[in-house]
Amino acid sequence: MLETQHLLAEPVPAIRAMPDENNACYFHVCIAGPQDSPFEGGSFKLELFLPEEYPMAAPKVRFMTKIYHPNVEKLGRICLDILKDKWSPALQIHTVLLSIQALLSAPNPDDPSANDAAQWLYSHRYLDWIQEHNVVQDRRN
Amino acid sequence: MLSGNAGRGRNGFIWRTLTSAGTDRYGGHWMAGCSEVGHSTNMLPTNKKLGEPCSSGAHSLAVPECAICLQTCVHPVSLPCKHIFCYLCVKGASWLGRRCALCRQEIPEDFMDKPTLLSPEELKSASRGNGEYAWYYEGRNGWWQYDERTTRELEDAFTKGKKNTEMLIAGFLYVADFENMVQYRRNEHGRRRKIKRDIVDIPKKGVAGLRLDCDASNLNSTRESSADGADNLAALGAASGPATAALPTSLGGQPTSPVLPHSDGSTQLEISLSQLQIGDVSGRNNIGEGEEELPVLGGRVASPDAAEDDPESDENSDQDVSSTQQSSLVVPPRLSLIGAIQPASDNAAPGGAAQNINVRSRRPDGQCTITEV
Numbered sequence: 260m261l262e263t264q265h266l267l268a269e270p271v272p273a274i275r276a277m278p279d280e281n282n283a284c285y286f287h288v289c290i291a292g293p294q295d296s297p298f299e300g301g302s303f304k305l306e307l308f309l310p311e312e313y314p315m316a317a318p319k320v321r322f323m324t325k326i327y328h329p330n331v332e333k334l335g336r337i338c339l340d341i342l343k344d345k346w347s348p349a350l351q352i353h354t355v356l357l358s359i360q361a362l363l364s365a366p367n368p369d370d371p372s373a374n375d376a377a378q379w380l381y382s383h384r385y386l387d388w389i390q391e392h393n394v395v396q397d398r399r400n
Numbered sequence: 401m402l403s404g405n406a407g408r409g410r411n412g413f414i415w416r417t418l419t420s421a422g423t424d425r426y427g428g429h430w431m432a433g434c435s436e437v438g439h440s441t442n443m444l445p446t447n448k449k450l451g452e453p454c455s456s457g458a459h460s461l462a463v464p465e466c467a468i469c470l471q472t473c474v475h476p477v478s479l480p481c482k483h484i485f486c487y488l489c490v491k492g493a494s495w496l497g498r499r500c501a502l503c504r505q506e507i508p509e510d511f512m513d514k515p516t517l518l519s520p521e522e523l524k525s526a527s528r529g530n531g532e533y534a535w536y537y538e539g540r541n542g543w544w545q546y547d548e549r550t551t552r553e554l555e556d557a558f559t560k561g562k563k564n565t566e567m568l569i570a571g572f573l574y575v576a577d578f579e580n581m582v583q584y585r586r587n588e589h590g591r592r593r594k595i596k597r598d599i600v601d602i603p604k605k606g607v608a609g610l611r612l613d614c615d616a617s618n619l620n621s622t623r624e625s626s627a628d629g630a631d632n633l634a635a636l637g638a639a640s641g642p643a644t645a646a647l648p649t650s651l652g653g654q655p656t657s658p659v660l661p662h663s664d665g666s667t668q669l670e671i672s673l674s675q676l677q678i679g680d681v682s683g684r685n686n687i688g689e690g691e692e693e694l695p696v697l698g699g700r701v702a703s704p705d706a707a708e709d710d711p712e713s714d715e716n717s718d719q720d721v722s723s724t725q726q727s728s729l730v731v732p733p734r735l736s737l738i739g740a741i742q743p744a745s746d747n748a749a750p751g752g753a754a755q756n757i758n759v760r761s762r763r764p765d766g767q768c769t770i771t772e773v
Contacts, residue, residue, distance in 0.1 A: 261470050311587055314468060315492055315571035348493045348571070349467040349501035 262351055274356045276307065284309040288320075288356060293364040298326070305335075305359070307352065317346035318355060329368045337362070468493060468501055469568070474547045475610060476518040481505040487515055488547065488608055492571025515610070537583060538594040539605055547608035558597065 263283065266276050273293070279285040288305040292298030304323040310316050320342060322335035330338040341350060341358055466473045468489035475487040483502045485493075491512055498507040535554045536543040546554065550567050554576055557565035564577045566586065573586040582592045 265470075311573060312571065315496060346496075347501045347504070348489070348496070351470075 266352060271353050271356060274353070274360060276352060276356060284313075286352065290356065290360050290363070293360055296364045298328075298363045303363075307355075309352075314348040314351075317342050317350075318352065320355060320359065328363065329366045330362055338367075468571075471549070473518075474549050475608060477515040478518055479505070479507055479511070479516075484518060487517070487610060488570040490515070491609065492569075517610070533597055534600045536596050536598055536602075536604065538596075542605040543596070543598075543602070544609065545600075545604050545607045550608075554595075554597075 263278050270276075273291040275289040277287050279287060286307040286309075288307050290303045290305060292301035292303065302324075303326055306321050306323055308319040310319065320337055322331055322337065324335075326335075332338070337359060339358060339362060341347070341355065464473050464476060464484045465471060466476075466484075466486045466489050468485055471486075473484060473486050476484050477487045477490055478484050479490070479500050481500050481503050483500050485501065489501075490507070493501050494507065494512060498509065498511075499505065500507060533555065535546045535551045537546065538544075545551070550569060553565065553567050557576070558578055563579055564575050567574050567576060567583075574583050575586050576583045576595060581595050583595050584590075584592045
């Protein structure tokens with residue numbers, strides 16, 4: 260597959276995606292926690308599956324590593340528009356993974372999948388942490 | 401919902417630049433590093449639009465790559481937003497929604513019928529050849545040639561002696577079965593279409609859903625599916641079968657003399673059918689909501705699946721025609737009546753109610769359906 264070759268030849272920084280030995284449509288993904296984010300230093304495993312309709316349908320992506328994030332459900336499902344109604348056939352595996360990495364850097368508490376994590380995000384301690392690290396929150400949809 | 405804007409992955413069109421040395425190189429590759437990712441940059445790949453100069457210089461020939469299939473464009477079309485894709489890729493993406501895959505600008509409804517081809521002469525040259533072989537798939541009344549890339553894949557698999565091969569057409573995975581010479585969707589084996597290997601110069605409707613005779617009136621009057629190969633071969637047999645007879649009726653009244661194909665015992669059947677009471681007794685024509693009465697054309701009923709090469713039309717072929725929905729009874733070919741049909745006057749139900757008769761009809765797809773009349 261052309262895209263798999265691109266992924267292996269030119270890996271995205273801080274993201275590793277390897278196709279499964281038995282199933283070329285299944286990928287083992289590892290994303291490093293972005294710098295200056297609550298997830299810095301962490302390493303998160305994900306699974307990515309390309310449906311038969313790909314690229315006309317979005318890939319299925321799920322966090323395998325437990326993560327405390329307002330846009331990730333308990334089972335690891337990700338609330339991200341490009342994985343749902345905003346999917347475009349021009350998007351690729353690496354662009355999806357970059358989006359997920361960006362989601363770790365800038366969570367969207369206005370559209371939470373995990374309410375407790377969203378509340379934590381809005382809590383005093385986290386706002387202090389943001390000020391300390393001078394991270395600008397982007398709360399746009 | 402968070403907007404997935406995380407960084408520019410690659411150029412939507414990697415413009416393959418053919419330099420004088422004959423090598424090709426990819427222009428404008430840019431990968432977002434971890435620190436460079438931000439929501440402000442657009443996640444969709446940016447691409448050179450039509451008419452923009454190529455970065456490598458004047459001596460190069462720019463061949464756009466499709467942002468959907470990531471290969472060199474086959475029959476490239478330019479959308480109103482000036483983004484370029486393969487015709488079949490746009491067709492496949494249009495099942496998702498009529499928007500450009502790169503900028504999400506809306507695509508006009510009639511674009512697939514009248515696409516803006518980047519090189520119309522390429523289409524004509526693809527359909528001409530000097531004796532070499534090409535691959536074709538069957539439409540409702542003619543053959544379509546596969547695009548060059550698919551033809552190459554089919555020819556390669558065929559010459560290697562494979563029994564079948566997979567191919568990606570308009571975003572759907574198809575299997576070409578060389579033993580039975582048919583193609584079908586990998587996840588939908590029931591919908592089949594004949595394929596053949598023949599010389600390039602044979603008469604054909606067009607290439608990969610693009611008509612060779614680009615007659616505007618033709619394009620508007622008939623919807624051509626063709627490219628995604630979703631036609632059912634069973635539906636193709638419907639046109640070649642014997643003409644179906646229709647009984648014109650007055651509302652709630654007796655039918656006039658029906659038009660039936662000549663066969664043994666047709667007179668008796670004609671008499672029996674002429675005495676049937678068809679239609680609502682109350683005199684109302686109960687056509688279901690949103691349904692149209694099918695016009696009778698020369699003894700045949702124009703069915704909803706009569707649209708030429710309509711990809712989804714064959715799904716309608718199994719619909720039963722009920723007397724409560726239509727005022728004209730369609731008599732399918734090869735009628736076998738269960739039990740003797742008695743004239744309605746002999747044992748009509750009290751109150752003038754219509755007598756129920758089970759009619760078993762063999763449909764073109766070989767299934768028997770029992771219709772209550």
